[in-house]
Amino acid sequence: MDTTRYDLIIVGGGTAGFAAAHTAERLGARTLMIDDNAVGFAGTCVNVACVPTKPLLYAAELIYAMQHHQYTGLRSSVSVDFKELISATHRLVDTLHESDRKLLATMPHVSSVVGKARFVSKTELPVAEETYSSDRFVIATGSSPSIPRFQD
Numbered sequence: 582m583d584t585t586r587y588d589l590i591i592v593g594g595g596t597a598g599f600a601a602a603h604t605a606e607r608l609g610a611r612t613l614m615i616d617d618n619a620v621g622f623a624g625t626c627v628n629v630a631c632v633p634t635k636p637l638l639y640a641a642e643l644i645y646a647m648q649h650h651q652y653t654g655l656r657s658s659v660s661v662d663f664k665e666l667i668s669a670t671h672r673l674v675d676t677l678h679e680s681d682r683k684l685l686a687t688m689p690h691v692s693s694v695v696g697k698a699r700f701v702s703k704t705e706l707p708v709a710e711e712t713y714s715s716d717r718f719v720i721a722t723g724s725s726p727s728i729p730r731f732q733d
Contacts, residue, residue, distance in 0.1 A: 589601075589611075589613070589719065591613065591719045592718065593615075614685075628674060
């Protein structure tokens with residue numbers, strides 16, 4: 582199995598991974614972005630977190646404001662087509678996927694591969710049937726909140 586060498590390897594294809602790839606491209610670094618595609622192309626924010634939730638939260642905020650305003654004599658009736666609201670968020674996610682794919686295609690120094698990355702040495706990561714190496718890595722695999730436990 583041959584090893585393909587890069588100036589930089591980015592583990593994670595979400596928002597932070599794309600930002601790192603964009604910066605590496607501007608610097609002319611031969612870069613590989615590895616993503617396991619667990620939540621979909623472009624990561625958690627685009628697929629299941631920030632992007633789909635913001636329009637839904639804003640719609641709920643509008644409904645609440647219309648039903649709980651301070652103006653006497655002003656009455657409103659709200660109907661919600663939840664199916665259309667969800668369809669609109671899916672269209673937004675699809676638009677961002679297309680935009681990110683186009684952006685990636687404009688980066689001649691950046692390649693991408695789908696698969697799980699794991700270090701087998703301080704410079705090597707096998708993914709699928711290929712081994713990739715670099716001396717520089719960006720680990721952009723996301724995070725999760727943690728609430729520390731406190732003693733009384």
